[in-house]
Amino acid sequence: MKSNSNLEKILESGKFAVTSELGPPKGPDVSAIEKKAAFLKGNVDAVNLTDNQTAIVRLSSIASAHILIELGLEPVMQMVCRDRNRIAMQSDLFGACALGVRNMLCLSGDHQCFGNHPTAKSVYDIDSIQLIATVKKMRDDGKVICGDDIEGAFEMFIGAAENPFADPFETRVPRLAKKVAAGVDFIQTQCIYDMNRFKEWMRGVRERGLDKKVHILAGLAPLKSAGMANYMNKKVAGVSVPEDIINRMKGVPKEQQAEEGIKICLEQIEEIKQIEGVHGVHIMAIEWEHKVREIVERAGLLPRPAA
Amino acid sequence: MIIAEQKPLDEILAAIGDAKKILVLGCGACVTICFAGGAKEVGILASQIRIASSKAGKDVEVTEDTIERQCENEFFDRVKEKAAEADVVLSIACGVGVQTIIEVFPEKIVFAGLNTTFYGRPKEPGLFTEYCEGCGSCILNATGGICPIARCSKSLLNGPCGGSENGKCEVDPLNIECAWHLIHERLKSIGRLDLMEQVSPPKDWSTSSSGGVRRIVREDLREVKL
Ligand code: SF4
């Protein structure tokens, strides 16, 4: 075992994993985390804590992860390369490990131009792939980047994101191969609406045998409304929502659109379960955490296995 | 070359304040080519200052000149007298030029009239784009000749990120080309896609501005040994 995390045990034992996401509050309001955590507890195997997502200042992912542990949930601490250099990142990784965090996700991070401090200086000392290699070196060799020894055991289950929908499409399987070469243990994909493109990507992944080397969790973001479908399609970089899904959402009255979105999500889960090489789903129900239990239950994924 | 653009006139006027005799000094190198600080721009800016001053009822004398290069001491001889007569020198060279004047004429008050922006080139008439950040340890040989440090919005060494769409960068999909898209296309065309799959290790940024103030010593060119 690399980390002894619940998520690692579930994935390594070949069970279908379910993870979800929690956006920390814009301040030290612990009750906001408690409220969202209560919706997720027992319904998913681990919960991602976003790291100043969309470059908006929020409660740190490390502190949020620690609060989650105290509440009895397992965190996946996200870490972006935008805000910290290699000194701060490695230090924070020690801190996270010391606080009991055993899963993390290595990300480039949204550019600060999208957030509430667009005048900030960006860092990008190392990128997400270099971060993966860094965490692996810390864990497996017991060394930081410069080669100095780490005091104590550093354990971490290393995750990363991958976006099969970004361009150029041809780079998307090689990019996963690169992350695997760097030492990633699990992948959570960008949210899937274009199932055909996802399947095409997975074919490429299997052709190179990458599905045998890394656990892939398919990312899903249930649609709340036709408006959200449109927004995701037009405004979110690297996300496209196919016409038929937008039309299906538009085709039902407003008050039934949320249910339609959940239905689509459930159909997607069924389809994903059949795709060889996909080992779980990552449900991103942003500000919709209270619906996660219903989705997981209706998908027949409850109760969650004890690791 | 170095690309710069003129500061807003109000900011320039606020900087020169109540100075009575102003020398507007241009530079014949990069900033002439990027239409920000050559003889022509010196003339326009000098007139603007004269008009603004007379509107404000101020009696201001504005002289003009443009030297070959403001980044080398030897070119300042020709404007010694003009500078001596002026209260302030308003330089419309790059930031290097402004600082050179301070060293050449230490008794002068010097103001910067430009915002020095990047190392780039005129890609199309009227369009200047960034190509290099002077990182001090060039990696172009591994990236098909396209710089991800200056031309990827996140300076990623292992790109593209998940925000690349239709060849454009998430930061400004209308105007910024995704450097890693360009790198991929270029490596494909020269049969070196293998380079896309090499994991680039963390870069040594000590050769960049992160390493402290940089200098290059060329013993072969020095008269006095260090
Ligand atoms: S790699 Fe460094 S030196 Fe080379 S073009 Fe890019 S910024 Fe300039």
Ligand code: SF4
């Ligand atoms: S979209 Fe391309 S240029 Fe923009 S940050 Fe991502 S990799 Fe860099």
